[in-house]
Amino acid sequence: MTTAAIETPPAKCWPEDGITRVPAWIYSDPDIYAREMQTFHYGKTWNFVGLDCEVPEPGSFKRSWVGERPVIMVRDHDGTINVVENRCAHRGSLICWETRGKARDLSCPYHHWSYDLKGNLMGLPFLRGAQGKGGMPRGFDKSQHGLTRLRVAVRGGTVWATYSEDTLSFEEYTGPEILERLDRLVSRRPLRLVGYSRQMVKSNWKLYWENSRDPYHATLMHPFLSTFGILRTDGDYHSVPLEGGKHEYTYSQFDPELRNRTSEASQQIKSISNDLKIQDTEVVTSVIDEFNDGMMGAFQLFPTVLVQQYFNCLVVRHMIPKGPGAHELAWTYFGYADDDEKMRELRLKQSNLVGPAGFVSLEDSEVLSLMQPVVESRPDSQQVLEMGGHGTGAQSTMMTETLIRAFYEFYRREMKL
């Protein structure tokens, strides 16, 4: 018997039809989930932690997560950004309780062990005991009991962390296409934090991950898009898997004339009702083409984020797994330090489009939270992914599941499934 056979018992074998099928047990199996965390989030990947503008000054910190593990992103006295686990090296207490703040050092509330902003253990109370009794053994070496520190990569205004010494450089990890798209949004001008939305979604993280790779559903389940001509199946649209399916991007060239046209494709969508009019059209129009390319789109940087530009609304959707059946979405909205008053208001207005109450995103969490128990009730069932054929290449259409197939090609390779 081979080792592979032991690791993958028959019930957990991928269906024979390959990536055009996805077995439902991967959305609920606790072993699979644990392996995903080890392979991906705690493995050779770059995880989104935050934006540099969230920690503007030395001592500024922000809580974040890598996989399920709480971490602290903190700006050091020399201006560099460190990421350490938010877990005391003594007995594992949560050190930092505030979401965001400023501190001179990191001190644990439990027994007051204190660490510098790099996570080095500086001191602990009663090291030599009290009245000659107790205290730590003479040989106790403080340098061996610091906070677990992650490797950090900063690209433009974004901060990333990895547990592995073997992770590729950030630039190699993303590849040139993602890097270009990331730079377009975060590297040309200093960033400004607009604010957060946080959302708990009771579904496996992959259901949401797939959802962002699924343009097929976009105009159907989000009728707002087609009703107001933001995205139409007859418009320009590109679905591009990258780096062997690990990342992807989708984008379209915005066409303000679209709403006035009725085509055969748009007639197929029952959800279009052309008599609906939006009163404040600034919410659904590219009022200012700030990147001078008439483009809008989104990209996934595996395994944590979808970075999205909807007209002038800029947002990082951070997917934080919370067990096999839940994940949290931390939406970080940003703009640029030199935004004028008009642009600030525009970003706020257009942020009605995406988020927990977003005109074009609220359906996602509704559907996925209802889908999770159904999927759990039939772990033996399979998803069918044949839209746009069986391949994993880039396609210039929304009517394709190529991005999901490409993801599962990558996933199977990494998970050895």
Next chain:
Amino acid sequence: MTKATASRAEIRDFYDDCAAVLDAEDLAAFPAFFTQDCLYRVISRENHDDGLDHAPIHCRGKAMIIDRVTSTREVALYQPRSLRHFISGVRILSDDGDEIRSSANFLIIESLVEQEPQILMVGRYLDRIVREEGELRFRERSCVYDNYHIRTTLVIPA
């Protein structure tokens, strides 16, 4: 002494009337509670206290409230639900005869199919209220929710 814009009892009635419209899912009646140039938003306490402007629902002007109502009624897809608002601690913070600043606590319970009722949101209303043609209207309403995160989805305004 300047003439007061409204009494505490009137403000309480105004809050209850607005909540009744939402509880009844009579969303079409919701925009009428606002002035033309209003600001209506549902914002987390985290953002509000930190001076961050982002709000999951941010309507600058009545037109945007009407758009949100239209989109919720005609376009959005969501599970059937019942909402109940519980408002308490209505207070007038100031009244200069032209505009009232007032606040109240709110608790919104959401009931979904196959689930126990749950707390959708708990927080504070921070309002600026004026009188137009004899009727009270919100010039500004910030629904500041204490919840760390929104459970699944925020569909109906708070």
